[in-house]
Each structure stands twice: as structure tokens, then as C-alpha cells.
Amino acid sequence: MNPPSPVREFTLRGVLLGALITLAFTAANVYLGLKVGLTFASAIPAAVISMALLYRFKDSNILENNLVQTQASAAGTLSSVIFVLPALLMLGLWSGFPFWQTALVCAAGGTLGVLYTVPLRRVMVVQSTLPYPEGVAAAEVLRVGEAQRHKTDGARTGDGLRSLGWGAGIAALFGFLSGGLRLLADAFNVWINAGSVAFRIAAGFSPALLAAGYLMGAAAGVAVLLGLVLCWGLVVPWLTAQATLAEGQALSALATQMWATKARFLGAGVIGISALWTVASLIRPIIKAIASEPARSGPAAQAHDERERDMPRSWMLAIGLAALAVLWGVAGDFIGEHMPELASGARWGLALLCVLFAALFGFLVAAACGYMAGLVGSSASPISGIGIIATILMGVSLLLLGQLFPAFATSVAGKMGVALVLFMVAVILAMAAISNDNLQDLKTGYLVGATPWRQQVVLIIGCLVGALVIPPVLDLLYNAYGFAGALPRAGMDPNQALAAPQATLMQQIANGIFNGSLDWTMLGLGVAVGVAAIAADLLLRRSGAGALPPLAVGLGIYLPPTIGLTLAVGAALGWLLQRGIRAHAADKAWVAAAEERGLLLASGLIVGESLMGLLLAALIGFSGKDAPLALVGEGFAPAMWLGLLYFVGLFLFFYKTVLRRSI
Secondary structure, eight states: OOOOOSSOSSSSHHHHHHHHHHHHHHHHHHHHHHHSSOOOOOHHHHHHHHHHTTTOOOOOOOOHHHHHHHHHHHHHHHHGGGHHHHHHHHHOOOSOOOHHHHHHHHHHHHHHHHHHHGGGGGGHHHHHOOHHHHHHHHHHHHHHHHHHHHHSSSSHHHHHHHHHHHHHOOOHHHHHIIISOOOOSSSEEEEEEEEEEEEEEEEEOOOHHHHHHHHHOOHHHHHHHHHHHHHIIIHHHHHHHOOOOOOOOOHHHHHHHHIIIIIIHHHHHHHHHHHHHHHHHHHHHHHHHHHHHHGGSSTGGOOOOOOGGGOOOHHHHHHHHHHHHHHHHHHHHHHHHTTTTTOHHHHHHHHHHHHHOOOOOOOHHHHHHHHHHHHOTTTSSOHOOOOHHHHHHHHHHHHHHHHHOHHHHTTTTTHHHHHHHHHHHHHHHHHHHHHHHHHHHHHHHHTTTTHHHHHHHHHHHHHHHHHHHHHHHHHHHHHHHHBBBBOOOTOOOOOSSOOOOOHHHHHHHHHHHHHHHOOOOHHHHHHHHHHHHHHHHHHHHHHOOOOHHHHHHHHHSOHHHHHHHHHHHHHHHHHHHHHHHHHTTTTTHHHHHHHHHHHHHHHHHHHHHHHHHHHHHHHHHHHOOOOTTOSSSSOOOOHHHHHHHHHHHHHHHHHHHHOOOOO
């Protein structure tokens, strides 16, 4: 469906609207990522919001809406740097988030991520058969909205907005009642003691997690549940039986300690080997894709078709050099601030080596993540696994650097070495996250007839806007809640601290590399479990019996059970809905509407809970109290049952809403 020409595609109002949506969704993603280690894809909700707001402008069109969602999609990707940066506070190196260092790392890393994927667009989007699930879905949303704009009064678009609004309202209400008034509990937690071992059954009531599980799919949900059962049904009880209770320590406290200090490294091993397998399996297709690029040379490649024009190479070179120069300056400033013993020449030389490593590894990551996004979608791509690989490689590289160049040996060892690794891994994650999203957006643009170079420009704008939002939001959330292992002031409730699970994992791995305390035994066992999961996944896929994503198994082991079990419940909800939808497969219009309702309702749940969490964080930060709106104390007995009732009601509402026959 190519729009009529000429049309207004790149507009000031579109850029401003995209910036506003980016501000809101970046803040929401930062909160959600720090709380549970997950972020949500914002492209489709951004497209719906854009269509609703631009609907009254007679000269708006599908291409303008596409650029708005392209820019706003940076919110769901650039915020992935939060998987590393909080570790610098846990390390005791930062007492807050320095605005310019944090913003420039995000902006420069994200910009390079965009540039790295530009050469891959033609072979990975235009000529490729990769499905790009979110890209195709976003294109369909835009097409439906454009069709309704010209044919009807927009009833279908209004139905989509109602689904999004219902989801956001229900989730925001839960967040207000649980995190604000404290009338509802956010989880239940049961311990079963059996002699010297303890079993834990726990699940959260989070609407956002239910939605995340729904979007994740049944196969990933089963894999998470398998990891959860393996961890809390076998590994933690076994570790607890081998350990010795401290005086006055409860068995449940010992089991939690064993999970945090040992079992999570088993999960890290599964995640690491699964990520390596994923990247390794993509090397051949990536090489073939790059090798096929010269085939596009010749007269056809020189055609002045706007839909075939990427960003000019001169622009890419200038922007890329500027981004690398910014990274060099920021890295040099970071090293000079925390490694004052280094001479000026050694300082800038070390900064240059770090930037070169990040740039080279970042390009490989961009290619791998772009392919993964096309294969399984941006939401399912293992960005955290890429971070683990980058942490290990960067740590080992710094250790080798210290041995080869004695002048650096003291500076890159211990705490400062860990800090430098984490700082540069944040840059690599920014590259990985944006490249993971960019090709998905370019697929959407290709399907609706957009101009690639304009999409690439607005995505860079989205990176810059998101980079300005991330530091103050991180500071706000840190001062309101704190992070696990890093509370800003005495007397704060550690149970309310944001888990920041990936940041904790990155810090533990980097620490273990430099001080030798890393539990290689549990990591090794995790690798073995990961290999078994990979083998099982291959067998299932080849037999056509399904799949068992090995990364999801690792997440089930690593994440708290209050997250893992809720994700599995969400996946079960998705499976039940798919069965109900397939029963009416003959009615294609209803099937499409039902699937869209589910997608938008789930997106609304995530956005609503995240934004309410952000508002509550602002209240906590401004008031200086941990629970400024609480009506009851922590001992309010009905809270757990009320929370469970709300969650069950939400489950049933979601199911009935998606399957309702009226459209």
C-alpha cells in the first residue's frame, strides 16, 4: 500500500509529537526495567496514539504517523542501558547519575546503533524473508488507521484506543491501590519446610507482568516455568540442605540466600551460553547478507526512488565520527575522574582502546541483534544476554591489557576495572538495543512506503531525546526507592528497592572476573543446563513439536519467582486466548480485531502500571517518605487476598474482552 504522492512525511509537529511520546515511554520503560528487568515495545502504542492525535489534521497521513512511531520506538530500546548503569551505584562509585556522562553515553551509543544497521537495511529488510513480527504488526496498525480515516468515522481506531485506555486505567488503578494506598498486596509468598530444605511458591499480581507474559508467548512461558521449577524445586532445596543455618536464621532466609548467591549464577550460565549460541547461529546468515550487498550496484541501485534512499554516506561518516569522539571524551573523563593516578597520555590511550573495543564489538552486536529482531521480534531478542557476553569479553580484555601494558595494570584491576567494564558495556548495550529496533522500524517503513533516510534521522532524534530523559528519571527512581544493594539514605525499606536484576548480574560477573570470587562451578553447571536446553529446543523445532527458548529457561532461574510465575500465567492466558480465537478462524475480520484488542490491552496494562509507578516515585521523592499515601500498615492482613482477587478479575476481564463478539 503505497501512499499517494506528494505527501508530507517529515514535519515539525510529527517530530514534536514523537518527542513527547518518547519522553513518556522512556520514563515508563526505565521504571519497568528497573523493577522487573523487562521493557515493553512502544512502537504500536505510539502508532495508535499518533493516529488519534493527528486524526483531526486533514493533511496528516500514514507516513507522518510512521515517523512518529519510529521516533517514539527509541523509548523501548535505548532504556536498555538501565540494565548496566545502576551497577555503578551498587559498586559505590556513583552516588547518583551524572547527567552529562549518562546522557552522552546513551546518545552516542544509540546513534552508533542506528548507523551500524543502515548498510544492512537492503539485504536484511528488502531482500530478506525474515518475518519482523513487530514491524509487520505496526505496519498493519498504520494501514488500518489510514483506511478508516478515509472510509469511516474511525470506529475501529476508537475501539483500539478504548482497549489501550482500559488496560492503562486498570493497571494504573492497581498500582495506586497497591503501591500508593497499600490496600492491595503485589504478590503472595508461601514457604513449605520439609526437614532441612525449603520450597517456595510465590507469584506477583502485577498487570504489567501478566501482559508481558501474554506477549511473550506460550513456548517462552513454558521455558520460564521450567527454569522456575528447576530452581526452586531442585537447586535451591539441594543447596539449602548442604548449607548450615546461622544462629537465629530462618530456613526460608537461608534458602533465599542460596538463591541469591549461588542459584542465580546457574541462571547466568544458562543465559550466557544461550546468548552465545544465538549469536553463533547468526554468523553465517549475517556474512551472506553482507556479501550479497555488491549485487545491488549498478543502474537500479542509483535510481532516485525516495523509498530506496538510505542516509547518505557522508552524513553517516560525519555523525559516526562525532559519536565516537563524544564517547572518547566521555570515557576519558570517566577514567580521569576515577583513575587519577594515570598520566594524561595513558588516560586518553586507555579511553581510545575502550572506545575501539566498544565500536568493533558494537558493530557485530548490531548485525546480530538486527537479525534476531527480524527472526523473533525485538521483544524476544536477548539483549541482556548480549550484555553478559560484552561484560565477560570486556573484563577479560582489560585483564589482558593490564598484563601486556604494566602501566595500566594497577588502574584496570579491582574496583576500577569493574567500573570501567560496566561503563563501556552500557555503551555496547545502547548500540545493541537501538540496532535491535531499527531494522524492525525500517521493515514497517518499507511496507507502508516510507523513506528510509528520514526514518533513520528521526530515530537518531529519538535517541537524543531519550538520552536527555533517562538520567533524571534514574535519579528520581533511585532517590524514591533505591536499588537492591544501593539505598540512597538510611532507614529506607529494602523490600521496596527496585531489583535492577540485570545490573546486579553484570556487576557480579565483572566483580568475579577481577577478584576471582565468581562461582565458576555454578556458572559451569549453568552452561551444561543451557546446552541441554539448546539441544531440547533444536529437537522440538526439528520435529515440529514446538520450542523451548533456552534464554527463557535461564530467566526462569535467575528472576525472582514473583516475576517468573506471573509471566508463566500471562503466557497461559495467551495460549487460552489463541485457542479461543482459532475456534473462529473462518471469521477473519473478527480474528484480526481480537488479536489487535489483545495486543493493545496488553500494551495498556504495561504503560498504565509503569506510568503510575513513575508518578508514585515522584511523590515519594518529593515527600521524602517511603509510603506517603498509605492508608494501612504493612500488617494489613486482607491485602494479599484483595490483591489476588484483583488479579483473578483482571485475568477474566482480559480473556472476555479479547474474545467478545461485538467489534
